[in-house]
Amino acid sequence: MVKQLSNEDLITHVQNVANDIKSMKIKGATTIAIKAIETIKFVIERSPLDKVSDLFTMSIDILRKSRPTEPAMFNGLTYVYNRYVELKTDDPAKDRELIIHLADSYLNMLKSSFEKIIDIGSRLIPEKATIVTHCHSSTVTQIILKAKNMGKNVRVISTETRPIYQGRITARELSEAGIEVYHIVDSAMHWAFNKYKPDLVLIGADAISSVGTVINKIGSNLLALVAKEHSVPLYIATTLLKMDIRTIYGVSTEIEMRPPKEVWEEAPENVKILNPAFEVIEPKYIRGIISEAGIIPPNLVTYVFKERYPEILHLDREAKYIL
Numbered sequence: 001m002v003k004q005l006s007n008e009d010l011i012t013h014v015q016n017v018a019n020d021i022k023s024m025k026i027k028g029a030t031t032i033a034i035k036a037i038e039t040i041k042f043v044i045e046r047s048p049l050d051k052v053s054d055l056f057t058m059s060i061d062i063l064r065k066s067r068p069t070e071p072a073m074f075n076g077l078t079y080v081y082n083r084y085v086e087l088k089t090d091d092p093a094k095d096r097e098l099i100i101h102l103a104d105s106y107l108n109m110l111k112s113s114f115e116k117i118i119d120i121g122s123r124l125i126p127e128k129a130t131i132v133t134h135c136h137s138s139t140v141t142q143i144i145l146k147a148k149n150m151g152k153n154v155r156v157i158s159t160e161t162r163p164i165y166q167g168r169i170t171a172r173e174l175s176e177a178g179i180e181v182y183h184i185v186d187s188a189m190h191w192a193f194n195k196y197k198p199d200l201v202l203i204g205a206d207a208i209s210s211v212g213t214v215i216n217k218i219g220s221n222l223l224a225l226v227a228k229e230h231s232v233p234l235y236i237a238t239t240l241l242k243m244d245i246r247t248i249y250g251v252s253t254e255i256e257m258r259p260p261k262e263v264w265e266e267a268p269e270n271v272k273i274l275n276p277a278f279e280v281i282e283p284k285y286i287r288g289i290i291s292e293a294g295i296i297p298p299n300l301v302t303y304v305f306k307e308r309y310p311e312i313l314h315l316d317r318e319a320k321y322i323l
């Protein structure tokens with residue numbers, strides 16, 4: 001039996017997680033989604049019985065405001081919330097079990113799709129390959145690590161990913177596993193393609209829209225342009241659970257603008273710093289999306305999503321989804 005905590009302690013816990021997501025102590029779309037859903041479970045398991053419902057709604061509200069460009073988290077929170085509303089009883093003990101069960105269901109969807117993508121992606125990598133990546137995507141690094149474990153000879157060019165250098169996480173993770181890594185500043189992308197003639201570009205995603213555009217870390221579209229110029233195929237490794245289903249109804253995914261201080265701590269007062277966290281890659285630059293449903297062209301995303309996750313799309317009917 002898990003020890004109960006007070007209302008205040010549980011809310012503080014959720015707020016701390018939301019702040020860690022906002023400040024990017026917790027980052028990367030998959031990690032954020034898992035952490036948000038695990039936090040719901042943590043709270044509900046420890047909530048006083050008469051507060052289960054209130055704490056659940058409050059936690060969802062706090063978490064969903066933490067970062068605006070994270071559909072894998074929103075889909076998870078929406079799935080758990082809407083299914084709960086549909087199935088809840090008048091018995092708080094049963095409702096507690098129900099929420100925990102729904103949270104586990106979504107975590108399992110994430111986990112099983114992640115495993116399938118790693119399998120498919122690692123098979124796609126040639127026996128001897130130079131791969132360019134950008135930022136830190138756990139999906140991408142796991143694909144590369146698995147390819148290495150399969151005996152493939154891979155080397156990686158990773159960009160540092162200004163302003164907060166997530167590329168260093170990638171470089172460290174892969175080099176510690178014995179992979180040859182060349183680390184470059186973002187603006188050396190074109191130079192690196194000329195010098196090392198990569199075989200493919202492999203990046204992750206934060207969001208996918210209904211028409212197959214992909215949103216990923218700022219600099220990703222620049223990399224897509226460079227890849228196109230050099231005729232190098234670009235693949236996106238992502239679960240379809242990152243689809244922003246609001247885009248079906250004409251709502252655009254918001255691109256998060258981050259604090260100026262991340263770019264320049266003590267900038268002169270009259271310099272206006274712009275710090276977009278993400279950008280959009282058009283389908284014409286994408287050779288394929290490595291997803292849990294196989295490698296698919298971007299324009300099939302909505303169709304495949306509907307086939308695979310009817311329970312999530314169903315919840316969205318009449319745009320009830322828009323939180």
Ligand code: RUB
Binds near residue numbers: 028029135138139
């Ligand atoms: C991280 C980023 C990653 C995606 C995919 O951005 O753009 O490519 O989130 O990651 P940030 P994963 O550091 O701003 O969160 O494959 O782990 O879901």
